[in-house]
Structures are given as structure tokens and as C-alpha cells.
Amino acid sequence: MIIFKNVSKRYPDGYVALNNVDLSVASGEMVFLTGHSGAGKSTLLKLIAAIERPTSGVITISGQNIAQLKPAAIPYLRRKIGFIFQDHKLLFDRTVFDNVLLPLQISNFDHNTVAARVRAALDKVGLLKKEKAMPIALSGGERQRLCIARAVVHRPAILIADEPTGNLDVEYARDIMALFTSFNQVGVTVLIATHDASLLEDTQHRILSLKQGKLAT
């Protein structure tokens, strides 16, 4: 599903975020990505969504080499991916419902089914009763769950989360992880970047750890 071959990323200022990384994530797999901040976790995730381009190497997603993707094809790659951003990127000028609606509007979904899909996604994360609320009125945990609902509403094949439990209580964090596990159980490939060691204690899933831009498995 996701294959990195000799991937390096050097930023224009000379900083090397990734150095000859090889990795492979199978379809339907759930993988954790750990490492200290600055180890290259975010860069790796951004490379998958073509938010950043690799300096060298080949990245293949579902057989498609995304290092050579034309700019016009990038939107269609990103629609295959549900991205949960570290800074949430919620839109505060619209309701919870409309925030989740946006990915469906973007990918031109059938008008008659969008409302049902949005509610299903909100129900999944337990925010159905807050669909008319504004994001500003939500707690930190609720915002994180809203972000997850928005990432899964268009049923992507790949779910990518950057520090999804960043500053949440242990209990909230456990809820969030349970959500990811349930998505994985229905066949979604899940990739979670975290530096939260407590999340990894009793997991059976594969853990990839990055150190200074290199994979140390």
C-alpha cells in the first residue's frame, strides 16, 4: 500500500529530515511511527500526502509513484487519504456539521447522501448531538474527534494521524485510540505518528521508530 524506497528529504535550509528511509506498510495494516520531535515523523506523513516532495527516492501508494505526480493529480491522491492534523485545522466560521461536510463537497459527492454520511461520521465519534455547535464551543477532546470525523467521512483507504493524542488526558487518548482500532478493523490502513509512549505499551501493532531521519526498527 505505502512503500518508501531510499527516500530522503532535505529542506531548502539544508536540514535533512529523512535520510534514506525504506519502509513498507501493507494494505489494512495499522502502524505506529514514533520518535522525538524533529525526528522526521511529520515530514514522513507529509510526503505520503504529497504536501512535501522527497529530495530523492521513490514513494509508491497503491502502485502510484507520487514523487512524479503532476500537480493536477495531487488532489485525487489526497482524497484517498484521511489526514488528522496536529493543529486540527478546523474552520471556526462554520458549524461542526459543515466542517465534516467539506471533504464531501470537495470530492463532489451525491447531494442526497451527504447529510447521512456526515451524521454517520459524527455518530461514530460521538458528536452527533453537537452537529449544530460551533467548533469554538468544543473541548480539546471533542475537537480532536471532530477532526477524525472529517478525516473519515469520505471513507478513505488510508488514515494518517499526526500526534492525535497530543495534549489529551489518558482517558480521552484511549477513546481516540479505540476509534482508530475500529477503523482499522473495517480495513482502513492506519498510520499514527506519536511520541506518547503510553499509547505503545500494550499494542500488538507494528512500531516504526525514527531517529534523526533514519528508521531504527
Added chain:
Amino acid sequence: MMRAWLTQHGFVFFLTLRRLIATPLTSLLSIIVMGIALSLPAGIYVLMQNLQAFSGQMADSPQMSLFLKLDTTQDSIEKVNQRLEENPQILSVRFIPKDAALQQLQQSSGLTDIAASLGRNPLPDAFVIHTQENTADALEQLRLTLQKWPEIEHVQFDSAWIERLNALLDLGRFAVLMLATLLSVAIIAIMFNTIRLQILTKRDEIELSKLIGATDSFIQRPFLYFGALQGLAGGATAWLIMVLAIRTFNEQLITLSQLYAIDLQLQPLTMMDSISLLLFSGWLGWLGARISVASHLWQIEPK
């Protein structure tokens, strides 16, 4: 697919309307500015069209008066009539006998008493002809030819004022074109700036949309709709200004018309002109938005 496309566009259309209504004062002010800017050249254009129609009535089939010599006999008149009718350069020939001319003079100019006091009719028989040609050279040529006929005393034709009017109209048209060009550039600039501000305030939304797979055309669409709709509203405002101005103007003209016993009325914009005005203003708004979007959207790249 088609339905999804329609739904998408319908959605953006109503979204744009909501955005226009969400900031009523700003929208209204922009629309009024555009309306006034457009109504200036449009107003002068209407004036020109009216003058054009007026001069066209005169110039399209120029009229010449041929005054015969006082002692011309009925036979000669017949002959002249025949020769005029046979001339391919002449469209129509109308004979005005001197008695009829005198009668008309008495009726129209209130000179009944003076005319009655004249011992005999001082007016000559005359022909009024309309010519095929309307260039000054051809008309002058024809006038010289007719002047040489022995029965004809005098050929009267005044083309100079029409020439001058047409020259003035050409100048006016050029002025309208210049004014319209300048104001169009101004409208594009206004729209450019409006859209620039919108893009700045929607930076988060644009960045997020790009991150979750929005195509460039999806992101541009609401801004282009906004430009076109606001342009259209500006055009409609200009049209309204024109209609009201022409109506007010014509009310004032009524008094003048009555005093001079002539029919003075400004003709309003034709259907074609109205549609052109609306389409053009919509296009201007769209163009301003298009340029703005092209020069600002690429700067917002998610990191």
C-alpha cells in the same frame, strides 16, 4: 455526473449570494460604484445613439430641393419629372406646385396676412428628391449636374452640417470608447482588490481545502462566481440609473417639445444594448476576480 456538476454549481451560486448578503454594506457600495462607473459611458452612448438616429434620418437618404425657373411651362415640368425619375441615382421624386407651396407657407408660418397681401404667387414650382448616394462628393456631383439643366434655377442642398455632425459623432464615439476602457480597467481593479481581501480572510479554508484534495477549479469557483455576480449587479445598477435618468430627462424635454412643437424624446436602451451591458459588466467582474485569483491563490500552499 451532469447532476453532480449542476448541484456543485448551484451550491456555489447560493454560497456566493450568501457571501454577498453577509456583508450588505460592502457589497452594496461596491455595486453602486460599479453601477455609476458603468452608467457614465453607457449614458453618453445612449446620447450618441439618439444623435446618430437623428442625423441618420437626415443623412441616410439625403434630400435635395430643385427650384424651377418661374416661367417654366407645364410641358417642361413633365419633362424634368421624367428625366429625374429615369436617373438611377434618385430614389424618389416629389413635385410641389407653387400653389401648394404658397398654401403651406400660409398655414404653417402664420404669414397668412402677408401672403394674402401679395399680388401674385412669388414661389417657384419645385421638386424634392431623395438620392441614393449619401457621400458628400457624390451629392455635390449630382447637384452640379442638375444645376446645368436649363429649367432649373437653383439646387439647394446643405450637407455641411451633417458632415460636421457626423464628425462630431465620430469624436464622441471615440470619447465613449476611451471612457469605457478606463472605467473598465477601474472596475477590474476594484474587483481584483475585493477578491484579494476575500482570499486573505479565507486563507485557512483555502489551505485546508487544498490539504484534503480540493482541485484548483473548486477553490477558484466561489471567487469567480462572486466576481461575475457582483459585476452583473453593477451592470443592473447602471441599467437602472440609465432608465431613471432617461425617464427624468424625457419629462423635462416635454416642456421643451411643447414650446417648439417638435417631438423631442430620448430613446431608451434597446433590449440588445441592455443585455450587452449586463453581459459585459458580468464579464468585467469575472475577469477582475480571475486575475486576482490567478495572482493570489498559488501563494497559499499548505506546509
